[in-house]
Amino acid sequence: MPAGQERVLRRRIRSVQSTQKITRAMELIASSRILRAQQAITAAKPYAERMQAVVAELSATPEAREHWVFAGGGDGKVVVVIGADRGLSGAFNSSVLRVADDLVRQLVARGSRPTVVAVGRKAVAHFNFKGQPPADRFEGMADRPRFEDAQAIVAAVQRHLESGSVGEVHVVSTRFLSVGTQRPQARRLVPIERTDEDRNTAFEFEPDPAEILDRLLPRWLEAEVYAAMLESAASFHVAQQRAMKAATDNADKLIKTLRRAMNRARQDAITTEIMEIVGGAEALRQDDADDEASSRQEMYVFPEAS
Amino acid sequence: MATTQVDLVTPSGMLFSGQAEMVVCRTAGGDIAFLANHMPYVGALAPHPLRVVHPVGGPDELAFDVEGGFVEVSENRVVVLASSAQRQRQP
Known part of the structure; x- marks a missing residue:
């Protein structure tokens, strides 16, 4: 016939034409969001960098060096996994979640049961599907993270830390190296890496170093988690733009x-x-x-x- | 008068960066003022207005509401790290 x-x-x-219209629109939206996400990264950078400098200053101070923030505490481990809320972004979610799975497997092999804090609908769904429901879940903010979102996540991490049994905090997220390169990466935040150089500047601390560190830790975690979320969001938009361009073509x-x-x-x-x-x-x-x-x-x- | 570099930084960006004669703020140990070449200092800030006195090329004084954070002083540079801060409205 x-x-x-x-x-x-x-x-x-x-x-096919109507699908193409949708993918083209998504491509345009994603590319406009890339720029905005990059600006957010740039705006947050000075805060994170200065925070890092203060932490480095403290780690070079003899009285502060032995604090558990640097020396390590309990055996428990917290893994913060930052994914996206949506799909249609190529391998974005699967590659960051693969790195997270590897880390969890390594920690389990070393004899600990890591607590997972999942950020992004896709990360939550992944761990639920694997039968390891995350201890804390944060959804609906991965596209455009605000600092308050990072604060909420750190508050959850802080609850685990304050229980006294947790001594390590890891974060798995996609690093935004440039528009052309993004890489999923697992990093250990706590214990904080000590700078081994001995600083000669004698700082005056108010209150004493140990208490400053107790107060500084959540603020520092917030800065780090916020930066990781912003980079993850920018990477997501790049991944989505690329995937949608491929779909349109x-x-x-x-x-x-x-x-x-x-x-x-x-x-x-x-x-x-x-x-x-x-x-x-x-x-x-x-x-x-x-x-x-x-x-x-x-x-x-x-x-x-x- | 001698000046010191002042940076007021929040997660959403740099709120103030420039030379000023003095910075006054409240830390855990009480109110403290930093003039040029202050000795190295790290303190936890209390929620309190923070004053930048005689900023170069600015008005007599700039006031900010700072919601906690830290202040770090070294090498004639005052860095205020606030998780949230905003410029005070002129009365």
Whole structure:
């Protein structure tokens, strides 16, 4: 049924075209969000850097060096996994979650049961699916993280730390190295890496270093988690933009192929129709000629039919 | 008068950065003022207005509401790290 085939193809082209409209819109939205996410990263950088400098200052101070923040505390481990809220972003979620799974497996192999704090709907769903429901879940903020979101996450981590049994905090997130490069990475935040250089500047601390550290730790974690969330969001938008661009290009290719098939089907239909008309005309002409011939010669073409 | 570099930094960006004669704030140990070349100092801030006195090229005084955080002083540089802060409205 050649005419039917043409209609089917026309319908498929229309369907691919409307999908393409959606993917193109998503591509444009993602690329506009990349810039905004990058600006947020830049705005948050001075705070994180200065915070880092204060922590480094403290780690070089003899009275503070032995604090558990640097020396390590309990055996418990907290893993903060930062994913995205949405999919349609290529391998973005699966690659960061693979790194998270590896880390969890390593920690389990070393004999501890890590507590998972999942950020982003996809991360929560992943751990639920694996039968390791996260201790704390944060959803709906991964696209455009605010500092308050980071504060809420750190408050949850802090609750685990204050129980006294937790001595390590890890964060798994996608680092935004540049628009071209993003890499999922697991980092240990607590215990904080000590700078080994001995500082000669004698700082005056108010209150004393240990108490400053107790107060500084959540603030520092907030800065780090916030930075990780911003980088993850920017990486997500880049991944989505790339995935949607690929989908749009693919739709273009598909439309081209389908249109070619449709044109051929239409041409086939036309050719068949012409053949039928020509065949019919030929048959009629043949009939007329036969009639003349038979009336003249009384010759039966199909003798058995008479 | 000698000045010191002052940076007031929050997670959403740099709120103030420039030279000023004096910074006054309240830490766990009470009110404290930093002039140029103050000795190295790290303190936890209490929620309290923070004053930047005689900023270069600015008005007589800038006041900010600071919601806790830290102040670090070293090498003639006062860095205020606040999880949230905003410029006080002129009365």
